[in-house]
Amino acid sequence: MNILTLCISFFLTGLFAIGGGLAAIPIMQQFIVDRGWIEPELFYNMIAVSESTPGPIGVNMATYIGFEHYGVLGGIATTAALTLPSFVIILIIARSYARFQDNPLVKSGLYGIRAAVCGLIASAAYSVLSVTVLTPESFILAPSLFTLFDFKQLLIYAVIFALYKIFKKHPIWYIIFGAVCGIAFL
Amino acid sequence: MLRELIKLFFIFFRIGAFTFGGGYAMIPILEREFVTDRGWITSEDMLNYVAIGQSTPGIIAVNMATFIGHRRYGFLGALFSTVGVITPSLIIISIIAAFISNFSEYIYVQKALSGINIAVAVILTSAVLDLGKKSICDIVGLALAIVSFVAVVVFDVNSIWLILFALIVGIAVKGGRKTK
Numbered sequence: 001m002n003i004l005t006l007c008i009s010f011f012l013t014g015l016f017a018i019g020g021g022l023a024a025i026p027i028m029q030q031f032i033v034d035r036g037w038i039e040p041e042l043f044y045n046m047i048a049v050s051e052s053t054p055g056p057i058g059v060n061m062a063t064y065i066g067f068e069h070y071g072v073l074g075g076i077a078t079t080a081a082l083t084l085p086s087f088v089i090i091l092i093i094a095r096s097y098a099r100f101q102d103n104p105l106v107k108s109g110l111y112g113i114r115a116a117v118c119g120l121i122a123s124a125a126y127s128v129l130s131v132t133v134l135t136p137e138s139f140i141l142a143p144s145l146f147t148l149f150d151f152k153q154l155l156i157y158a159v160i161f162a163l164y165k166i167f168k169k170h171p172i173w174y175i176i177f178g179a180v181c182g183i184a185f186l
Numbered sequence: 187m188l189r190e191l192i193k194l195f196f197i198f199f200r201i202g203a204f205t206f207g208g209g210y211a212m213i214p215i216l217e218r219e220f221v222t223d224r225g226w227i228t229s230e231d232m233l234n235y236v237a238i239g240q241s242t243p244g245i246i247a248v249n250m251a252t253f254i255g256h257r258r259y260g261f262l263g264a265l266f267s268t269v270g271v272i273t274p275s276l277i278i279i280s281i282i283a284a285f286i287s288n289f290s291e292y293i294y295v296q297k298a299l300s301g302i303n304i305a306v307a308v309i310l311t312s313a314v315l316d317l318g319k320k321s322i323c324d325i326v327g328l329a330l331a332i333v334s335f336v337a338v339v340v341f342d343v344n345s346i347w348l349i350l351f352a353l354i355v356g357i358a359v360k361g362g363r364k365t366k
Contacts (some may be wrong), residue, residue, distance in 0.1 A: 014245070053275070055202055120335075121314050126305050128310060132300065142227065186300045
């Protein structure tokens, strides 16, 4: 076990994780946890840390494990290894994107895909709603309007939503405001 | 040129520093930065990039940064924006790894995070409404969006299958004819 094999493991994670952050978890489990680079308990702990810090979960995990084993440079090396496959693949696609985007067959395909992506974004919205405003667990136990919502969080949601629609400021301001509300009221 | 590249680096640095809650949460921020404020790409381009990012390997944030950077300034643009988007994580996680144990168990971290999640929920629901209006133009599109939503939320289907399915449906319906 040395830094090269660790980088190769993250490179493979970057190469095989298709479909966003959570898809990377089982792959990291196979290449990183099962090979003893991190204790399983610490791995789950790091998933929690990744959820409470900004940035892609894969990058957070690569930086953490690289840093723990080989210091700052180790963190940089593993992160670079993880991102290299996406970078190269997208570069190749980006070069031909302009040429293919007007092809009628590609256009028809993308018309369908864009609609599906809206559904996927809606599912992301649902999953964050279900850990904040909605309380699906208590709703299943006793279905009613009162058990469906966490009213304190719903109120904060409504306030932020109204501010977002009225002032149309950059989303980052609302994220900062959300953090402040969380510390003050939750 | 170097000046523009450094600026690009910092735009993506800021995006990387504020993307909580996974790759999709980044989309409204990207929309604001590059569609609304700068007009470098259209909403349609952005959803195409998301779709391509979801059906190719790797981290969606990196895919988007590479795509947009390349579109604007070629290879160097892709490089600066990609390094920009991952640098905040690199710094934050290194600091946590070096100095702070049990970071996610601190009460104020948890409180701030609950509030951030609500803001992310607002931003995402609003993005669904906006992007839906722009990119769902008929009943087939609406059906595809609903099927994808249910498949992920209820049946936990990997998004790549849904994108493949939508690709096939799109071609079958439009049949490669000219669309607007």
